[in-house]
Amino acid sequence: MYGVGIARGLWVTFRHFLNTYVGDIRRASGEYLGSTLGDTPFELRQGLKARGVYTVEYPDEKLAMAERFRFVPFLVIENYDHPDRPGHDWCTSCGICAKVCPPQCIWIVRGEDPTTKRPIPEPEAFYIDIDICMNCGYCAEFCPFDAIKMDHDYELASYDRTSNHIFDKAKLSKEFRYWVSIAPSVAEEEAEARGGWEHPDIIKEKKKAAGGGRGAAPAPAGTPPGRANPPVTGEQAATSEAAAGVAANVEATERAKATEQEPGPEPAPAMSDEDKAKAERLAKREAALARKRAKEGGE
Ligand code: SF4
Numbered sequence: 001m002y003g004v005g006i007a008r009g010l011w012v013t014f015r016h017f018l019n020t021y022v023g024d025i026r027r028a029s030g031e032y033l034g035s036t037l038g039d040t041p042f043e044l045r046q047g048l049k050a051r052g053v054y055t056v057e058y059p060d061e062k063l064a065m066a067e068r069f070r071f072v073p074f075l076v077i078e079n080y081d082h083p084d085r086p087g088h089d090w091c092t093s094c095g096i097c098a099k100v101c102p103p104q105c106i107w108i109v110r111g112e113d114p115t116t117k118r119p120i121p122e123p124e125a126f127y128i129d130i131d132i133c134m135n136c137g138y139c140a141e142f143c144p145f146d147a148i149k150m151d152h153d154y155e156l157a158s159y160d161r162t163s164n165h166i167f168d169k170a171k172l173s174k175e176f177r178y179w180v181s182i183a184p185s186v187a188e189e190e191a192e193a194r195g196g197w198e199h200p201d202i203i204k205e206k207k208k209a210a211g212g213g214r215g216a217a218p219a220p221a222g223t224p225p226g227r228a229n230p231p232v233t234g235e236q237a238a239t240s241e242a243a244a245g246v247a248a249n250v251e252a253t254e255r256a257k258a259t260e261q262e263p264g265p266e267p268a269p270a271m272s273d274e275d276k277a278k279a280e281r282l283a284k285r286e287a288a289l290a291r292k293r294a295k296e297g298g299e
């Protein structure tokens, strides 16, 4: 029969309309008279079981972001109260994210040792043009150090797009605990895959210090540094000292290797045929002169 579909659709809309008021009446004591009904009214209204049509009064009210929501990326740094490397970059400036970024909106300047001028594994500068970034998440997917993550902060509008929308390292950097707070289960999965809550390099050093290699058992994930900062125990201090020792050894070995690899004096350029002939002639003449002097001396 014509019009049944339209009538059904209108009934669905009307039901939502009615449910809005039914829900309001059921929650009236809580929502309008100040009681919380054991839950916040906003969460009740916006939860999966909510019935009816409700307006989110943005910006006073905001919908909760799904854990895998992704907006402009940020750089992970150690928590500022980390016992060994407070505020240290997780990024090693390997450049993979800049390479895979489809619209090419990442620009990295690799850091260098002020004394030796050799490159060091940390970025001196890191920029993302957030107007060009399309929030695809490739950079976060490809980073081998879990150092760049997709953010939940979508309120980035500003009146000046020239400088405000080019995010530099200071603007991009956020503590590891922030990542754990916005994506707890993803952070946990990653920590499990890395073998601990620390930076992959630290985990590797700790495994080496413990005498493990490739086959060594992964370090226990333990308490995420982002969620709590447990006091450093004597054992942990010893481990971090050992790790620091290993790091120093690795650095010394690398320095030694670099010295070995430093180019020696330039090899002499190959002689042309003409020069060779000249050198032979000179040698013969020297030899003849020497023979003559010897003969004269003998007489
Ligand atoms: S964020 Fe990750 S992929 Fe990008 S340069 Fe740093 S370590 Fe490499």
Ligand code: SF4
Pocket (backbone or CB within 6 Å): 073, 097, 100, 101, 102, 103, 104, 105, 106, 128, 132, 133, 134, 135, 136, 137, 138, 139, 140
């Ligand atoms: S999210 Fe995509 S577009 Fe944005 S910086 Fe990362 S790779 Fe580039």
